[in-house]
Amino acid sequence: GQIVHLADYRPTDFVLERVDLTFELDPRATRLESRLIFHRREGVDAKAPLVLDGDELTLTELRLDQNELPAGQYDLSPSSLVIRDLPETAPFEVTVITTINPEENTQLMGLYRTNGVYCTQCEAEGFRRITYFPDRPDVLAPFTVTIIADKAANPVLLSNGNFLGGGNYDEGRHFAAWFDPFPKPSYLFALVAGDLGVVEDTFTTMSDREVKLKIYVEHGKEARASYAMDALKRSMKWDEEVFGREYDLDIFMIVAVSDFNMGAMENKGLNVFNDKYVLADPETATDQDYANIEAIIAHEYFHNWTGNRITCRDWFQLCLKEGLTVFRDHEFSADQRSRSVKRIAEVRHLKAEQFPEDSGPLAHPVRPTTYREINNFYTTTVYEKGSEVTRMIATILGRDGFKKGMDLYFERHDGDAATVEDFVKSFEDANGRDLSQFSLWYHQAGTPLVTASTSYDAAAKTFELSLEQAIPATPGQPNKQPMHIPLSFALIADNGSLVNAASVSGGEVTGDVLHLTERQQSFTFSGVGSRPVLSLNRSFSAPINLDFKQSADDLVQIARHDTDLFARWQALTDLALPNLLQAARDAREGKETVCEKAFINALLEAAADETLEPAFRAQALALPSENDVARELGGNNDPDAIHSGRQAILKQIAKAGAEVFGKLFESMKTQGTFTPDAASAGKRALRNSALGYLALLDGGAERAASAFAAADNMTDMVHALTVLAHRFPDDAKTAEALGAFLKRFEANALVLDKWFAIQATIPGASALSRVKALLEDPHYAPNNPNRVRSLVGSFAFANPTGFHRADGEGYRFLASQIIGIDPRNPQLAARILTSMRSWRSMESVRANHARSALVEIERTPSLSTDVRDLIERMLK
Numbered sequence: 001g002q003i004v005h006l007a008d009y010r011p012t013d014f015v016l017e018r019v020d021l022t023f024e025l026d027p028r029a030t031r032l033e034s035r036l037i038f039h040r041r042e043g044v045d046a047k048a049p050l051v052l053d054g055d056e057l058t059l060t061e062l063r064l065d066q067n068e069l070p071a072g073q074y075d076l077s078p079s080s081l082v083i084r085d086l087p088e089t090a091p092f093e094v095t096v097i098t099t100i101n102p103e104e105n106t107q108l109m110g111l112y113r114t115n116g117v118y119c120t121q122c123e124a125e126g127f128r129r130i131t132y133f134p135d136r137p138d139v140l141a142p143f144t145v146t147i148i149a150d151k152a153a154n155p156v157l158l159s160n161g162n163f164l165g166g167g168n169y170d171e172g173r174h175f176a177a178w179f180d181p182f183p184k185p186s187y188l189f190a191l192v193a194g195d196l197g198v199v200e201d202t203f204t205t206m207s208d209r210e211v212k213l214k215i216y217v218e219h220g221k222e223a224r225a226s227y228a229m230d231a232l233k234r235s236m237k238w239d240e241e242v243f244g245r246e247y248d249l250d251i252f253m254i255v256a257v258s259d260f261n262m263g264a265m266e267n268k269g270l271n272v273f274n275d276k277y278v279l280a281d282p283e284t285a286t287d288q289d290y291a292n293i294e295a296i297i298a299h300e301y302f303h304n305w306t307g308n309r310i311t312c313r314d315w316f317q318l319c320l321k322e323g324l325t326v327f328r329d330h331e332f333s334a335d336q337r338s339r340s341v342k343r344i345a346e347v348r349h350l351k352a353e354q355f356p357e358d359s360g361p362l363a364h365p366v367r368p369t370t371y372r373e374i375n376n377f378y379t380t381t382v383y384e385k386g387s388e389v390t391r392m393i394a395t396i397l398g399r400d401g402f403k404k405g406m407d408l409y410f411e412r413h414d415g416d417a418a419t420v421e422d423f424v425k426s427f428e429d430a431n432g433r434d435l436s437q438f439s440l441w442y443h444q445a446g447t448p449l450v451t452a453s454t455s456y457d458a459a460a461k462t463f464e465l466s467l468e469q470a471i472p473a474t475p476g477q478p479n480k481q482p483m484h485i486p487l488s489f490a491l492i493a494d495n496g497s498l499v500n501a502a503s504v505s506g507g508e509v510t511g512d513v514l515h516l517t518e519r520q521q522s523f524t525f526s527g528v529g530s531r532p533v534l535s536l537n538r539s540f541s542a543p544i545n546l547d548f549k550q551s552a553d554d555l556v557q558i559a560r561h562d563t564d565l566f567a568r569w570q571a572l573t574d575l576a577l578p579n580l581l582q583a584a585r586d587a588r589e590g591k592e593t594v595c596e597k598a599f600i601n602a603l604l605e606a607a608a609d610e611t612l613e614p615a616f617r618a619q620a621l622a623l624p625s626e627n628d629v630a631r632e633l634g635g636n637n638d639p640d641a642i643h644s645g646r647q648a649i650l651k652q653i654a655k656a657g658a659e660v661f662g663k664l665f666e667s668m669k670t671q672g673t674f675t676p677d678a679a680s681a682g683k684r685a686l687r688n689s690a691l692g693y694l695a696l697l698d699g700g701a702e703r704a705a706s707a708f709a710a711a712d713n714m715t716d717m718v719h720a721l722t723v724l725a726h727r728f729p730d731d732a733k734t735a736e737a738l739g740a741f742l743k744r745f746e747a748n749a750l751v752l753d754k755w756f757a758i759q760a761t762i763p764g765a766s767a768l769s770r771v772k773a774l775l776e777d778p779h780y781a782p783n784n785p786n787r788v789r790s791l792v793g794s795f796a797f798a799n800p801t802g803f804h805r806a807d808g809e810g811y812r813f814l815a816s817q818i819i820g821i822d823p824r825n826p827q828l829a830a831r832i833l834t835s836m837r838s839w840r841s842m843e844s845v846r847a848n849h850a851r852s853a854l855v856e857i858e859r860t861p862s863l864s865t866d867v868r869d870l871i872e873r874m875l876k
């Protein structure tokens, strides 16, 4: 793969006016006749040829205005079709006939088959695996699609847009025609055909149009789509109410498939989903599954405006649709559930996934300027940091200013392929504010480090806050400019009330937000009668690392009194971290560790506080993970020491809180029939975290086993089974429970994924032999991405002690898996390989083993561009 540079962008020489596709479906030899109407763009040289993209295609026929094209008029290569001597000004029609083999398409890009269903995935560059085409997001056209297929095997024939009509055809075949009037780029094209069940509903839009809603699933799974349908209708309503966005076609369809590389895809009017994010019922889905379904259904639906109606000019602008749409789905979930608890979960995820990416060899700006393989840029930086950048625009401009900017963006750019600059300019123009310094967030990679210190002058009644920002060097960006960092803050008095300073000087302050814009900046608050406690970066208003040495007393004060629940959680985390870090150091030196009482007391106080929502208390009890501790340690990491140290702390908390946890386990039991609402889910989460602590006390295995036996929903069952398997892997009760679980859910692929993941994440060196044995289990499915992620992915991403074995066997195992998966499915291989991105932060013995494993992959002949691109960046 060639390196692509943003600076090389230029529009196409030809404008595509219309697309007319006719598919004759066959599992091994699908014929596609594609008719494309083009005209030469004004001012383009009359000799310029038409260049179409292709990938692994067989060209069967090529015509220009219905006449076969002579061989001398075009050049064919594996990746392109170049046609010369085209009309200077008049529109012309190119007919391209290709033959494709969906059955052999294991990459799951382009047209492929999953469980006998034809399905497409075209983002980012999959359409070129279907036909020769200007496969880039700035080429938009209306599409007409006709699908012809065997009627018995494929009663359902779907594509984008509105249904035009259908009927019987020859030889037991039938056809359906679809027209999508909204000009779209090829990456939003979709086709689905097969024998599927359907769940139907309707939605009446704000201008009183009735839209048909259909969710297609495998036969027999229809009942499991009802939560997704409900989430869809809530998403449609929310987008009207909050963003003023109405749905635009007569029909909106979702299809759930079992083989899919990512979560879902927002094809116009025909979203295709990984069935993991559609199917749910109380017996088989956890609360987390329900929350994911709600979020991803919303995310793909919201793309209809942010991504489809306004798309990206080029793939460098990916965050324009992804960061913004993640922000929109976060806001949706926050409105549907508890805003603070949602924010805590988002920040946990951001720090666990994006912060390591931003501090390692794969770091890149939210809006990159080069790429070799675009599939590798569907990253947590583009998505999650992209969302944080959008959130900061909202924080800086305020609710109304943000809305004005969004409205202007929709008004100006509907129908466009836009850029990040267009987006930012809409906010600038709508608010009369210069956001040029703020825009550095799009261009500078790396997580800023903000160092804060405070001093109080009792005589002058002033409180001073000194801030300094530093943005670490990242690949290709050694030097950084200071950024505009919006920091939400509060001053808390001794009695717990919030203090309003008479005035603040030293920089811009709007409401409860300080605007840090210089490298070093001091803010002075005047008229402050006694020393306040400062709560900084409340709600995680900026995605930064904050170095602010606060005393345990100050943190306890925030944990007790801040009106921002996120800040209370952050304070408890800040109390926990030094204990976990010290425990890891102690474990490494073979010393006993002692957890600070102030922390344990604050934690148990929050856990027992009935004025706090259970979901929040559960978040507080879920201490920073082993990976969080490793990140805080920053380097020379020993996962075994981190694990033992953390276990020691957990045990001390369990002992001190035995009574609290016992009570919570009893009182948080949800009664009656299962409902997946946030309040019930919160109670289950709190009860289950109590169980986690109780299992560390005498009789823990019995407790966990009986919780497993008593569980009447998947959340409780998975949790109890995880506690049992992770704490007592060799206990007979664990084998018994795993066996019972398998027997009961053997026929449900999504539940089987959980069974694999629980075992893949059992801590300790023996994990590897367990994982290897599971690879041979008859239920393992090496071609199903969900199953591979549940076993190999869970092991590499979520089992620090098992994967990062000191003898390097975990890394060697991963290398052999990557080498095996890559030829079949490069995207899947590449994604799992990113589990090695922080290899340099391991202690030297492990780091050396990791390097050797990466070099072994690098030496493999004919690696995909996906894997090669990552390996080269990781080894650089």
Ligand code: HT7
Pocket (backbone or CB within 6 Å): 121, 123, 124, 261, 262, 263, 264, 265, 266, 299, 300, 303, 322, 375, 378, 827
């Ligand atoms: N926009 C979608 C991205 C996606 C994708 C990208 C590369 C390869 C396969 C893929 N499947 C879906 C998903 C989204 O962010 O909404």
Ligand code: ZN
Pocket (backbone or CB within 6 Å): 299, 303, 321, 322, 325
């Ligand atoms: Zn998306």
